[in-house]
Every structure is written in C-alpha cells, then in structure tokens.
Amino acid sequence: MTEEKKIPVIWAVGGGKGGVGKSIIGTFIAFWLSRMGKKTVLVDTDLGGANVHTLMGIKNPPRSLNDFLAKKYSSLNDICIDSEVNGLRLITGAGEILSLANPKFAQKIKIMKGILKLDADQVILDLGAGSSYNTLDFFLMAEKKLVVVTPQPTSIQNAYSFIRGAVYRRLSQLTSRDPSISALIQTAMNPKNELQMRTIKELCQVIEDLEGAEASKEIKKDLGKIRPIIVTNMVREPSDKNAGKIVQLVAEKYLTIRSENFGTVVYDRQIEQMISEMTPLVRISQSSEFFGCVYDIVIKALEPN
Numbered sequence: 001m002t003e004e005k006k007i008p009v010i011w012a013v014g015g016g017k018g019g020v021g022k023s024i025i026g027t028f029i030a031f032w033l034s035r036m037g038k039k040t041v042l043v044d045t046d047l048g049g050a051n052v053h054t055l056m057g058i059k060n061p062p063r064s065l066n067d068f069l070a071k072k073y074s075s076l077n078d079i080c081i082d083s084e085v086n087g088l089r090l091i092t093g094a095g096e097i098l099s100l101a102n103p104k105f106a107q108k109i110k111i112m113k114g115i116l117k118l119d120a121d122q123v124i125l126d127l128g129a130g131s132s133y134n135t136l137d138f139f140l141m142a143e144k145k146l147v148v149v150t151p152q153p154t155s156i157q158n159a160y161s162f163i164r165g166a167v168y169r170r171l172s173q174l175t176s177r178d179p180s181i182s183a184l185i186q187t188a189m190n191p192k193n194e195l196q197m198r199t200i201k202e203l204c205q206v207i208e209d210l211e212g213a214e215a216s217k218e219i220k221k222d223l224g225k226i227r228p229i230i231v232t233n234m235v236r237e238p239s240d241k242n243a244g245k246i247v248q249l250v251a252e253k254y255l256t257i258r259s260e261n262f263g264t265v266v267y268d269r270q271i272e273q274m275i276s277e278m279t280p281l282v283r284i285s286q287s288s289e290f291f292g293c294v295y296d297i298v299i300k301a302l303e304p305n
C-alpha cells in the first residue's frame with residue numbers, strides 16, 4: 001500500500017497595509033511552530049520586496065523563488081534554505097527582480113502547487129502589502145488566514161478592504177462559469193452601484209431574486225468558510241486592542257464574514273533595535289511579552305475551528 005502524502009497546513013499573514021508587522025509576526029509564528037517540533041517552512045511570497053531572509057539574518061540567500069520560476073530547480077523543496085532554528089526552513093522571494101511582483105497566472109499556479117507539495121507540516125506564507133489578486137489568491141489558499149492590523153485608522157481601513165477584496169475574489173472564482181452572476185458581482189464591487197448592493201447580504205438577496213435560492217445558498221456556504229483571524233499588532237495601551245474588534249464588526253456587518261479576533265501583539269522596542277542592527281529576530285529575549293503574544297496566537301490558531 002502506498003502511503004498518501006500529507007498536505008501541509010498553510011497559514012497566510014496578510015493585512016493590506018505595508019509596515020504593519022506581517023513579516024515579523026509570520027516569522028515568529030514559524031519560529032513557534034518549529035519549536036513545537038513541527039517541520040515548518042516560511043515562504044516570502046512578496047516577490048517584489050522580499051525581506052524575510054533579512055529578518056532571519058541571512059544576507060545573501062543562495063536560492064530564491066526566482067530560481068524555481070526560471071526552472072533551475074524543479075521542486076520548491078530544493079530551494080528551501082536552512083535557518084538557525086531547528087526544523088525551520090525558508091523560501092525567499094525573488095529579490096530585486098521587480099518584474100516578478102506580478103507573476104503571470106501560470107507562474108502563480110506553479111508556486112501554489114509547489115507549496116502544496118512541500119515536505120513540511122506547516123507552511124507560513126508571508127504576504128506583501130496591498131490587495132492584488134496574487135496576494136489575495138495566496139491568502140485564500142491558506143487554511144489559517146491571518147489579517148494583521150495596527151491601531152492606525154488607515155490600517156483598520158486597509159485590513160477591512162483586504163478582507164473585502166478576498167471575499168469578492170472568492171465570489172468571482174466561484175461564479176466564473178456563470179456570466180450573469182459574474183456581472184452582478186462586478187456591479188456589486190462598486191459601492192455606489194445602482195442596484196443598491198452595498199453588503200454581501202444585499203448581493204446574495206439580488207442573486208436569490210434573479211437566480212434562485214440554490215445559487216445564493218451555495219455562495220453563502222462557501223463564503224462562510226472564510227474565517228479570518230485578526231491580529232492587532234503594535235498595541236501600546238488597552239484601547240489599541242479595539243482595532244481588531246472594529247475590523248471584526250465591520251466585516252461581519254458588510255461582508256457577513258465571521259472572523260476570529262483573538263490576537264494582540266504588544267509594541268516592543270527591542271524589535272526595532274534588532275532590525276536596525278540586523279540581528280536575527282529569533283534571538284529575541286525569550287522572556288519578552290511580544291514573544292508570549294505570538295505564542296498565544298499560535299496556540300489558539302491551532303485549535304480546530
């Protein structure tokens with residue numbers, strides 16, 4: 001009997017806005033998972049502005065996703081780089097090759113298939129800033145969909161837009177074979193549309209009226225599977241924790257998306273200092289509060305839904 005190969009558990013860390021701490025949180029999640037004895041790979045999917053290797057103290061990565069796309073290596077397993085943490089390997093982004101910030105559709109699919117075949121228990125995808133289709137597709141492929149937000153109003157807005165983008169992206173994928181529903185979704189994406197579809201609930205109602213209850217039921221069921229995990233980062237005072245709560249409430253109200261709002265990560269000056277000194281982040285003082293915050297997130301996220 002041939003043993004079936006296990007697909008790794010995939011985590012994605014997104015959030016829309018740049019500089020909110022996606023890479024840092026992704027790095028520490030990967031760190032904790034490997035400390036728990038899980039074979040872990042941290043993938044820098046930010047093909048245009050890859051930097052996770054620097055956070056791990058690796059200056060010139062010997063291999064990158066670019067080599068995989070250029071067919072120098074046939075498997076993503078072969079471009080993994082060992083890190084100083086036992087059980088944690090890295091796949092670095094493409095470095096300076098800016099043209100790869102928008103990989104062609106076929107290249108993205110190739111990377112996604114490669115991720116599913118990685119020899120790992122857990123794979124963390126560090127997403128770039130923004131809500132491009134590529135970023136959203138990596139987010140949607142993950143089982144654990146983390147959205148990082150900070151107390152800044154622009155970050156709260158971007159985190160919500162990121163989740164909204166993911167929901168509409170999934171909707172377009174689901175209905176791509178049905179031109180009339182696809183057209184409705186395109187219309188609904190414009191918040192000022194004439195059919196007054198401002199929320200997913202309103203959109204589903206229009207779909208139900210035009211296409212029948214079955215069509216809208218299927219869509220609602222599939223969207224129900226998108227359960228983002230909202231992580232509020234750079235928390236300096238108790239009221240900062242509201243950022244995640246706001247994103248959760250707005251996503252529920254307008255997108256009918258139920259998200260988990262369970263992580264808060266404190267602001268820690270040590271991190272900024274380590275980054276400016278280029279000290280590998282995983283050498284952070286293990287007694288720091290920051291370190292404990294990410295641990296709590298990992299433990300909660302590992303619980304079955």
Ligand SMILES: Nc1ncnc2c1ncn2[C@@H]1O[C@H](COP(=O)(O)OP(=O)(O)OP(=O)(O)O)[C@@H](O)[C@H]1O
Pocket residue numbers: 017018019020021022023024025046127128129233234235265266267268269271272275290
């Ligand atoms: N909890 C924290 N405490 C202190 N500083 C932090 C914290 N989180 C993030 N930072 C600071 O924010 C900077 C940006 O973090 P990071 O690179 O993880 O953001 P990002 O969301 O991945 O950005 P990008 O979208 O550009 O990839 C870090 O260099 C660090 O200085």
Ligand SMILES: [Mg+2]
Pocket residue numbers: 022023024046126127128
């Ligand atoms: Mg980053």
